[in-house]
Amino acid sequence: MYLFSFLLLGRLTLKAIPSDTITRGGALLVLLAPLGLAALLTYKKKWKWLYKNWLTTLDPKKIGVMYIILASVMLVRAGVDALMMRLQQATSAGASNGFLSANHFQQVFSAHGTIMIFFVAMGLMFGLINLVVPLQIGSRDVAFPFLNSVSFWLYTAGLIIVNLSLVLGTFSIAGWLAYPPLSELKYSPGVGVDYWIWSLQIAGIGSLLSGINFIVTILKMRVKGMNLMKMPVFTWSVLGALSLVIFAFPILTATLLLLTLDRNLGTHFFTAGGGGNAMMYVNLIWAWGHPEVYILILPAFGVFSEVVATFSRKALFGYKTMVWAIWAIVLLSFTVWLHHFFTMGAGANVNAFFGIMTMIIAIPTGVKIFNWIFTMYKGRISFATPMLWFMGFVVLFTIGGVAGVIMAIPAADFQLHNSLFLVAHFHTMIVSGVLFGYFAGFTYWFPKIFGFKLNERLGKYAFWCWLVGFILAFVPLYILGMMGATRRLNHYPSGLGYQPLFIVAGIGAGIIALGVAFQVLQIGYSIYKRKEYKDTTGDPWNARTLEWSIPSPAPFYNFAKRMEVSTKDAFWEMKQRKSLDQGEYEDILVPKNSPIGMLIGFTSLAFGFAFVWHIWWLSGLSLIALISIVIYRLSQDNIESFISKDKLRKLDISRKAEG
């Protein structure tokens, strides 16, 4: 009986279903949300619509929208994790133990970090890249449209795996980077770390493929006349970030592979005994991890560059230095990984080298900050929501950056390592840099994709909640870190005086949650009022780059005519010269929809899930299925439909008549 069950289901038994109330509640939510959605779709008879228009689409704009929807859901999911941690730490002093067990608390912070980085920040980033980059460079599509859909579905598969851990079994307790030896089989025998590994491995391969895809898109598919030094800065920043992706993500793939081997085949890469070396894992994971944070931040810098120029009605100050600053950051980001573990004991000289390199990286970042401020100088600034996110970012990011330079001093870092000071620092960088950046970009490009603007008033409420909430939530953590509070505390003695500060931080987190509520409300209300907020011009912000030269929402073929540009800020130039309607119609090929990207995603999901639970027949089967599906796709001919220039002209004219 036991053997039969093992062959069929591996280590998956009824015990995997959570037993305590809080986890059950979470599991129920994770199950109910998709079930409710499915019920709604069935009720509205929308399945066919969903399948034809969204699930099988190869249009980067739609794929981008799907990325952003999933990432937003994950923002709420991992945001609830954050609120749970804040509540636990605010209440768990002295005699009170809070409402979470130590083990559960560990799972919560591991899930929070993992999901926020891989499925919120990365999802928002790839979403925006999909929406904007082809439009900005005047291209009709990405270089490999089918591969783009595969990337998206691999991201989705990883996302489902990480959330399945709430329903079946437990999640990793080893933090968002799963340092060994804690993440080794000996100390984490359950499925948690395996969930973490496979979720990241699958999503990571998706990111890698996306990186290749968009680099080729940017290098080969720019509109005629747009040489590299005429590209919009957002596109430049994406090129920089994705160059980091292609050099950093293979390291993650290799590292996760080695950890998988350690856990499943009994090898000794990172084990405490047997000739393994745990610090090698830490080096490898940060050789990926440090570039990763620049992967997230660079496109956000790009968004800010577009936003600040548009809303100051001026060309970006120091375009060339901006580009060079991006590439300086790209190069330097591979030379600083050791600052995450100065305490390893590599010696004074090694630490000094990495400390100095870390301080140097503040220089190109400072160049960018000053460029943005000089762009605002003497500009005619309009305080629209994207601009508010930008200004909140400049203040917070500078504070967080200075905290970072403090920690770049190895001697200081020995005191601050693993303290809440560090936690406050990187949250300042990632929340104010990455999240504010993508929120700004989302508000800014929303009309181009959906055809109507977002409500400004609710957007401003959301911004102020985020800003005030952020300061209240994280300034106490800087102070707590100085007082000696380490990260990941689920309990502390009451005599230390931590509790009042933790309570303030908890209130701040609550205000951020209010900000998220305003964002949800903003989107809902704007959809309700979409006729009133309709963007009839295609250029609602009086912007500067090519994506605004076409009607909103952008048609599936993006650009009806083959254009030619001669300057940077090409659309602005066209408006100045009043030469808007240039170019000729031409024949185009449009890729046909394909469900195979989705199939690849779900077979990968089955493979990962089977590997987590040791259901070997299923992992073998899904691997064979995966290879067969790829071969099938490669044997398909006739994967595109042809649109003649006459048809395109008709489509274009009717679109413009509508607008």
Add this chain to the structure above:
Amino acid sequence: MSKVSFIQEEMAQRNEKAVIGFWIYLMTDCVLFASLFATYAVLHKNTYGGPGSKDIFNLPYVLVETLILLTSSFSAGIATYSAYLYKKAQTVIFLIITIVLGLTFLIMELSEFSHLIRIGDSFRRSGFLSSYFALVGTHGMHILFGLIALSVLVCQIMIKGLNRNVLRRINLISMFWHFLDVVWIFIFTIVYLMGVIK
């Protein structure tokens, strides 16, 4: 522009994009191997009381493996060349030669692995052996996937002939095959040669 010539132009551009994309992919694979090489460099002294590199490598055997792989790369090159001359039969023959040589290489590698495991020097023995198996095994996995791809390609040539898509794939897969050759040269030098000399 007629529809035909338009599609031809499109396809030429597609070819160019595919080649650049594939080059970038190969560079990412390079980084993957670099990580495994780094791991080997860190762990190769961690023998944990087990055998070191001097004790287990059989250099003449590995040299034969190497020569077989290099020859397969040569035949892959001839296959590509024949494909561009639209000589279908010749292309298929040389691709099959490549597959046979690649398979021989893989079988030799696997028998070396199974020999080591049989005498108790498996990947579980020490950090050194773990990193050795991971590095060489990952290369072997790539060879396996290359063999699958080459077999599919042979079927496609037989069924569809040397059309544009097939030609592009021959080009890409032979790039992949040469790349694996280059990686193997590094493995041969760093793992085997330097392992025995020191």
